[in-house]
Amino acid sequence: MSELHRATRADARRNHEQLLAAANQVFTEHGADASLGQIAKRAGVGIGTLYRHFPTRDSLLVATLQGSLLALVDYARALLDAKSPGEALKVWLKAYIKHATTYRGLAVCLPPLTNSASICELVKNAGTALLERAQAAGEARADIDFDDVAVMSAGVAFATQEVKEAARRKRVLALFLDSLDLR
Amino acid sequence: MSELHRATRADARRNHEQLLAAANQVFTEHGADASLGQIAKRAGVGIGTLYRHFPTRDSLLVATLQGSLLALVDYARALLDAKSPGEALKVWLKAYIKHATTYRGLAVCLPPLTNSASICELVKNAGTALLERAQAAGEARADIDFDDVAVMSAGVAFATQEVKEAARRKRVLALFLDSLDLR
DNA sequence: GCCAGAAACGGAGTCAGCCTCCTCTTTAAC
DNA sequence: GTTAAAGAGGAGGCTGACTCCGTTTCTGGC
Numbered sequence: 001m002s003e004l005h006r007a008t009r010a011d012a013r014r015n016h017e018q019l020l021a022a023a024n025q026v027f028t029e030h031g032a033d034a035s036l037g038q039i040a041k042r043a044g045v046g047i048g049t050l051y052r053h054f055p056t057r058d059s060l061l062v063a064t065l066q067g068s069l070l071a072l073v074d075y076a077r078a079l080l081d082a083k084s085p086g087e088a089l090k091v092w093l094k095a096y097i098k099h100a101t102t103y104r105g106l107a108v109c110l111p112p113l114t115n116s117a118s119i120c121e122l123v124k125n126a127g128t129a130l131l132e133r134a135q136a137a138g139e140a141r142a143d144i145d146f147d148d149v150a151v152m153s154a155g156v157a158f159a160t161q162e163v164k165e166a167a168r169r170k171r172v173l174a175l176f177l178d179s180l181d182l183r
Numbered sequence: 184m185s186e187l188h189r190a191t192r193a194d195a196r197r198n199h200e201q202l203l204a205a206a207n208q209v210f211t212e213h214g215a216d217a218s219l220g221q222i223a224k225r226a227g228v229g230i231g232t233l234y235r236h237f238p239t240r241d242s243l244l245v246a247t248l249q250g251s252l253l254a255l256v257d258y259a260r261a262l263l264d265a266k267s268p269g270e271a272l273k274v275w276l277k278a279y280i281k282h283a284t285t286y287r288g289l290a291v292c293l294p295p296l297t298n299s300a301s302i303c304e305l306v307k308n309a310g311t312a313l314l315e316r317a318q319a320a321g322e323a324r325a326d327i328d329f330d331d332v333a334v335m336s337a338g339v340a341f342a343t344q345e346v347k348e349a350a351r352r353k354r355v356l357a358l359f360l361d362s363l364d365l366r
Numbered sequence: 367g368c369c370a371g372a373a374a375c376g377g378a379g380t381c382a383g384c385c386t387c388c389t390c391t392t393t394a395a396c
Numbered sequence: 397g398t399t400a401a402a403g404a405g406g407a408g409g410c411t412g413a414c415t416c417c418g419t420t421t422c423t424g425g426c
Contacts, residue, residue: 046376048374163334191402228404231386231387376420378416
């Protein structure tokens, strides 16, 4: 009597891939609130199949972002060796905020998602390490934790996304970074 | 031949009032994305009537917020006489951000609305006056304009609204205010 | 190779909300 | 009282979320 589960079926794996690819395309074209039916269609799959693989929109979103989130974690690890801890944090936060605008409207979905997806825990840990290193070096404001920074970053990503003028976006971002007393 | 338009009908005025009252209730209970059908029902009015009075959700939102927005403008005018321009700006911005959380989810709707509603022009002018006064007194960072502040405020309002811990909300708000170099 | 049944598929169906359109009713003006 | 303009209202069309279940497709065991 085998307690082992069967291996995942080949068609299931294929559909999973196709759904991810289609979701990435459609989210990119139409934003994070794109129609799930359209994603299923693009993947050449029934809507029921989409829901079996990804029970919620958020789970599909997280799955499509998985790769870039891991890249963000790696980036943070690499930056732990940078000369200036303050500068390292600054650079990474810019990437972090940019990531939150991968799809139009993504920033609005992220906050709830941050608490549920386990991958986000990794990102949080990575960011915390960078922040604490900067704080230890006296290159970042000491009276805040990474959750504070994450909340503000979400706000900046959200507020910034609709702003047309690049100069203003830059200034607002700078405003935020300055508030951390970096360097 | 009268070029004059007829006076607004009494039933129309009544329905307008009832819609505003109902909208305020329902938005308060269910957030800024509440069902418009429910608002019409609460007002004892057909859905078509709601749409004649308020062609878009945003127009209804602005209408329900009209009073508090005007109050915000008055508050700013009053604060122009305060001793400390920096402190005045700070106090007003807190009220401004708080206003953006009048209904759950309001912060998400506000940015597009800010550019279309004429009442928001008044608020912007009021805020600009406070900011420039603080800048002239050397009590606020000089390299930004009110739009920058407004964008950041929208971000703070958005990011802050889902945060449970009051202490963190307070810290994030302080982070933002500090970035303006007030006082 | 073939077969049994587990796993997965798919889309019809249900529901909710948005918004429009058109007929019927109410009202102000005379 | 009459009239015509203004307004009311809800049926209906549309889109998208999500479920449910009959049908199809794999795969491991033989």
